[in-house]
Amino acid sequence: MKDIYELLNDLNIDENEFEEMEVTDLEKANIKRSLKKAITKKKKRSSWKKSVAAASILVGLSITTFVTYPAYAGNIPVIDDIFRFFDNGKTDKETGLYYDYKKFSNEINMTKESNGIKITIIDAVFDGKTLTLTYSIDSEQDLGNADLSMPRITGMKAYGGTGKTSKIDTNKYVGMLTVSNLENKKLNVANIKWDIDSIRNPDHQTVIKGDWKFAFSLDATDSKIQLTDGSAEKNGVKVKIGKISFNPMSFIVYYDQEVSEMVKNKWDGVDVEFEIKDDLGNIYLGEDNGGIADEGSYQMNGSKTFKRLDPNATKLIITPHITLRDYNSDNFTSVEITKDGEKEIPLPEKPGKGKEQFELKDIIIKVK
Structure with a gap:
């Protein structure tokens, strides 16, 4: 399938038909960023945590x-x-x-x-x-x-x-x-x-x-916290939404992750991503804020920040997407902070290889 630039190359265009417009420096930077991504060959990159x-x-x-x-x-x-x-x-x-x-x-x-x-x-x-x-x-x-x-x-x-x-x-x-x-x-x-x-x-x-x-x-900016008890569970992974904080710039979803012994024994790690939309059809983008857990535990409390809520929205539909994955030297480094500095922790061998992905049922939150 041709991409947008290949399709444009097939068109006969009269440059006199175009009208110049003033754009901001931010818009220029973002256009160059998108163009660079489109014309540069993709390089394999290793992710790490x-x-x-x-x-x-x-x-x-x-x-x-x-x-x-x-x-x-x-x-x-x-x-x-x-x-x-x-x-x-x-x-x-x-x-x-x-x-x-x-x-x-x-x-x-x-x-x-x-x-x-x-x-x-x-x-x-x-x-x-x-x-x-x-x-x-x-x-x-x-x-x-x-x-x-x-x-x-x-x-x-x-x-x-x-x-x-x-x-x-x-x-x-x-x-x-x-x-x-x-x-x-x-x-x-x-x-x-x-x-x-x-x-x-x-x-x-x-x-x-x-x-x-x-x-x-x-x-701190003004913010309101709404407590919730929505949850979803599948294949040994449970996600519970404990509360949502709303502020003028964004909203933050706080969640608990629970993992069964079966999943722990097979996979090195569990990642949770949220797909969120409201009852008006708006889709919300987010960033991960990290999480906290007891050492060696898969039970985690985490949070993710999303763009500002539409003031007319009355419901949030949250779909948790789960990724079970193995850890290796290319995608994960585990260290312990000691009085002598950082000490690398060896990764255990588990039968799960690569990754397995699935989604949980929608968690619907009524916005108060």
């Missing part, structure tokens, strides 16, 4: 995704909304998860410079449980697949998070990260410390030492 065991708690995943767009911009400030820049090319209100984040965020504009590298926190927003911030990096050297530590929030003992960094020009980068409180409590104020003492470059197995220390506070 890291689970950290400390005090019998698995700290949520901290994954840094890195994409390079060297032709995009001459300098960082031309991107006025980094939240939307990382919205997977989505620029409209109907599809973009981070469409409203800039509007409800706080301008931080705090810069620290060390060892020829300048890091600036641009914007940040906190909803009582999840911190989302954007940043820029201006460096005198190439940072490759730059890997930064995650911020800490005072009073938060168990957390999960994700991070994304994108190269937009020579030695210039922008990024976005989230840190989510996985404990059963909500904070009215987030006292945030982000102490970065090194930047790892996995591409060259190098570490750049430095001293970038940030400290600031954020008031």
Whole structure:
């Protein structure tokens, strides 16, 4: 089957029929991003996850995704909304998860410079449980697949998070990260410390030492929590939706995952993804916030963030998609944090190989 670019090549087009339009820098960047994906040959990439065991708690995943767009911009400030820049090319209100984040965020504009590298926190927003911030990096050297530590929030003992960094020009980068409180409590104020003492470059197995220390506070946005008891179960996996938190930018689904002994004995891991739509037909995109579990347990409490709820919606239809998978050196690394540093934990051999996927029945939640 031909793709859209091949179909366009078959058309006879008069260039005088087109009318020029003004577009924003964000739209230019997203068009170039989509075009680059379409014309570049796909390369095989290995996915990886890291689970950290400390005090019998698995700290949520901290994954840094890195994409390079060297032709995009001459300098960082031309991107006025980094939240939307990382919205997977989505620029409209109907599809973009981070469409409203800039509007409800706080301008931080705090810069620290060390060892020829300048890091600036641009914007940040906190909803009582999840911190989302954007940043820029201006460096005198190439940072490759730059890997930064995650911020800490005072009073938060168990957390999960994700991070994304994108190269937009020579030695210039922008990024976005989230840190989510996985404990059963909500904070009215987030006292945030982000102490970065090194930047790892996995591409060259190098570490750049430095001293970038940030400290600031954020008031939580208004939010409402709705308790629920919806659940679904199949093939030895049960998912229960315990509560949903609604805020001006998004809503967060908190869930419990229960796994039978049969599944534990066969598979190394269980992943849960949600397909969510409302009674108006809107489809909601989401991001994983990580999860918490006892060491070695498949029973997990996790959360996922989705775009802002349509104010006219009265029901959410949540379809859990389950993936049972095996772990190997290409897709998983398990480490334990000790007083002497990180210690790799060997992976056990189990009969399940590859992956097995299925979906549970819909969980319908009435929005109050």
